[in-house]
Amino acid sequence: MSLLSTAPRLLVDVAPRSTWKSPWKRVTVIAGMTVTSFWLVVLITLSWWAPYKPLDAVGGRLQAPSWHHLFGTDALSRDVFTRTLYGARQTLPVSVGVIVCAVTIGTVLGSLAGFFGGWIESVVMRLVDVTLAFPPIFLAMAVAAALGPGLQNAFFAMVIVWWPIYARLIRGQVQAVKHRDHIQAAVSIGATRWRILRKHVLPLSFTPALINATLDLGQVVILTATLSFLGLGAKPPSPEWGAMITDGAQFFYQWWVAVAPGIAILTVAMSFNFLGDGLRDALDVRAKR
Amino acid sequence: MSDLTTPPLLEIRDLHVRFAVRNGQVHAVRGLDLTVHRGEVAAVVGESGSGKSASMLATLGLLDINASASGSVRFDGTELLGAPPPVLRSIRGGRIGMIFQDPMTSLNPVLDIRRQIAEAVITHRQVSPRQAESKAVELLEMVSFPDAVRRARSYPHELSGGMRQRVMIAMALANDPDILIADEPTTALDVTVQAQILDLLRSLRQSRELAIVLITHDLGVVAGLADTVNVMYAGRIAESGPVVDIFHRPQHPYTIGLLASLPRLDRPDRELTPIGGVPPRLYEEPEGCSFAPRCRYAVEACHEVEPPLERVEASMVACSVLPMRSRTAEGSL
Numbered sequence: 072m073s074l075l076s077t078a079p080r081l082l083v084d085v086a087p088r089s090t091w092k093s094p095w096k097r098v099t100v101i102a103g104m105t106v107t108s109f110w111l112v113v114l115i116t117l118s119w120w121a122p123y124k125p126l127d128a129v130g131g132r133l134q135a136p137s138w139h140h141l142f143g144t145d146a147l148s149r150d151v152f153t154r155t156l157y158g159a160r161q162t163l164p165v166s167v168g169v170i171v172c173a174v175t176i177g178t179v180l181g182s183l184a185g186f187f188g189g190w191i192e193s194v195v196m197r198l199v200d201v202t203l204a205f206p207p208i209f210l211a212m213a214v215a216a217a218l219g220p221g222l223q224n225a226f227f228a229m230v231i232v233w234w235p236i237y238a239r240l241i242r243g244q245v246q247a248v249k250h251r252d253h254i255q256a257a258v259s260i261g262a263t264r265w266r267i268l269r270k271h272v273l274p275l276s277f278t279p280a281l282i283n284a285t286l287d288l289g290q291v292v293i294l295t296a297t298l299s300f301l302g303l304g305a306k307p308p309s310p311e312w313g314a315m316i317t318d319g320a321q322f323f324y325q326w327w328v329a330v331a332p333g334i335a336i337l338t339v340a341m342s343f344n345f346l347g348d349g350l351r352d353a354l355d356v357r358a359k360r
Numbered sequence: 361m362s363d364l365t366t367p368p369l370l371e372i373r374d375l376h377v378r379f380a381v382r383n384g385q386v387h388a389v390r391g392l393d394l395t396v397h398r399g400e401v402a403a404v405v406g407e408s409g410s411g412k413s414a415s416m417l418a419t420l421g422l423l424d425i426n427a428s429a430s431g432s433v434r435f436d437g438t439e440l441l442g443a444p445p446p447v448l449r450s451i452r453g454g455r456i457g458m459i460f461q462d463p464m465t466s467l468n469p470v471l472d473i474r475r476q477i478a479e480a481v482i483t484h485r486q487v488s489p490r491q492a493e494s495k496a497v498e499l500l501e502m503v504s505f506p507d508a509v510r511r512a513r514s515y516p517h518e519l520s521g522g523m524r525q526r527v528m529i530a531m532a533l534a535n536d537p538d539i540l541i542a543d544e545p546t547t548a549l550d551v552t553v554q555a556q557i558l559d560l561l562r563s564l565r566q567s568r569e570l571a572i573v574l575i576t577h578d579l580g581v582v583a584g585l586a587d588t589v590n591v592m593y594a595g596r597i598a599e600s601g602p603v604v605d606i607f608h609r610p611q612h613p614y615t616i617g618l619l620a621s622l623p624r625l626d627r628p629d630r631e632l633t634p635i636g637g638v639p640p641r642l643y644e645e646p647e648g649c650s651f652a653p654r655c656r657y658a659v660e661a662c663h664e665v666e667p668p669l670e671r672v673e674a675s676m677v678a679c680s681v682l683p684m685r686s687r688t689a690e691g692s693l
Contacts, residue, residue: 256531263483
């Protein structure tokens with residue numbers, strides 16, 4: 072006792088507090104962070120410093136890149152650079168929103184299915200199976216087409232495509248966690264099933280979903296652009312990357328009209344993937360490199 | 361220690377537990393009777409698969425869904441078998457605490473121990489989280505957790521096995537239960553820590569009049585702590601009685617065998633005698649006495665009729681051969 076009370080600081084301070092591995096050592100993670108932060112800053116501060124308005128005609132049609140128009144102008148004399156930057160305001164919130172909704176729905180349904188089993192599990196998992204049986208792009212296209220074009224409907228379509236992935240992931244995790252000893256210990260202190268699910272099962276099941284969500288963010292960015300490219304997402308005048316590529320695709324020799332939004336999609340999707348990789352390395356104890 | 365005038369705190373009568381398995385069922389507990397009085401330490405002894413853990417899990421309704429329990433488990437007048445979930449929940453952790461064999465896996469790795477113990481308090485009492493956490497620190501001090509105030513915010517992975525078992529005990533005792541069911545509480549711990557945990561249980565039992573059901577296969581633990589001993593074999597009680605009688609005048613061949621296989625410091629010259637063979641697999645009901653195939657006293661009748669549990673002196677014994685012999689010969693083995 073006396074020994075412990077005279078030198079307790081050592082005991083506490085030396086013990087490592089977490090298993091977090093520093094993600095900063097990898098170039099890709101730093102690149103991902105930088106590019107993501109860049110787009111976030113653009114998204115927030117854009118209105119104060121953007122050179123033009125995204126919908127205004129400025130100068131002539133289809134002008135090549137110059138100091139006045141960094142990425143030239145499009146067929147309607149709009150500044151492509153400005154429109155590309157404004158595109159972030161459409162794609163990023165939509166992508167994050169889709170993932171947040173999909174993770175939420177998937178977590179709720181998946182954990183109920185995994186924890187309670189029985190008919191809840193049957194219903195949820197058959198629904199998951201049916202949804203996952205379709206290639207995601209076709210299903211998203213079908214749903215978006217059925218609901219009618221528009222970014223909002225594309226949003227719903229993508230949530231419908233994406234939640235089952237998380238439902239299945241979380242269900243598997245919950246099933247693995249619920250048979251651990253400390254869950255039985257929690258039952259033996261009289262906790263209700265809800266409380267056990269919330270306090271003891273979910274916190275231990277959530278990490279893979281979090282990692283997957285970051286990795287999927289890039290996919291959703293691409294799918295949003297794809298739907299818009301196909302005319303099922305954002306409608307023409309609005310500066311959405313996919314829709315802008317559709318415009319640009321008509322002008323083969325004025326490459327800048329399509330390439331600028333293309334670069335935007337590329338950088339955003341890549342940086343999200345890098346971040347997801349970094350997060351997985353930091354959080355997942357099993358994935359040792 | 362057992363006071364026969366007051367009604368027992370926990371009374372298990374004719375408990376059967378069956379597990380559904382791929383092809384048929386395993387009859388793991390076959391008519392268990394067990395009585396625990398207030399403040400009494402009752403040990404349940406037996407080898408792996410003898411049904412000791414299954415019967416205690418059945419008592420608290422903690423069996424997996426592939427198991428079914430029948431019979432009667434009365435706790436302080438309330439029938440627990442088939443009781444509605446809210447009743448069971450209020451008794452679990454409220455009036456019956458339970459600690460498990462492996463403290464390394466029985467704690468939630470992502471909650472610090474103060475919050476984990478506080479969970480046990482909040483589950484049964486209307487208290488603020490702050491009050492529950494200060495109660496948690498008190499409980500840690502009660503189980504002699506070193507430097508409790510400072511280390512209450514440790515996570516399980518920062519603690520040794522013995523410390524974790526103390527945390528488990530603190531959780532189990534959070535709501536001042538009448539009974540603590542300890543399922544092999546020292547099996548996963550090394551010997552010196554075992555002794556500390558047993559000391560702790562002993563002092564808790566004295567200071568709070570706690571009844572303890574001690575599930576173990578370690579007769580040394582039994583001798584140090586228990587008042588009564590229930591020796592289980594193949595899902596039934598082979599012999600039960602006061603600890604002194606069981607150790608000094610065992611009546612059942614299985615008990616005798618268990619004691620003979622135990623090294624003794626006071627008689628180092630004595631040879632250890634193992635019990636030959638293995639316990640029966642309970643996929644089908646054994647014919648006759650389940651111990652008969654391994655018993656060197658078995659007679660023909662043993663293979664045909666299962667002996668009932670009968671009173672022999674201070675104990676209850678389920679054997680049709682030996683108690684007779686010892687009664688007639690008046691000799692202890």
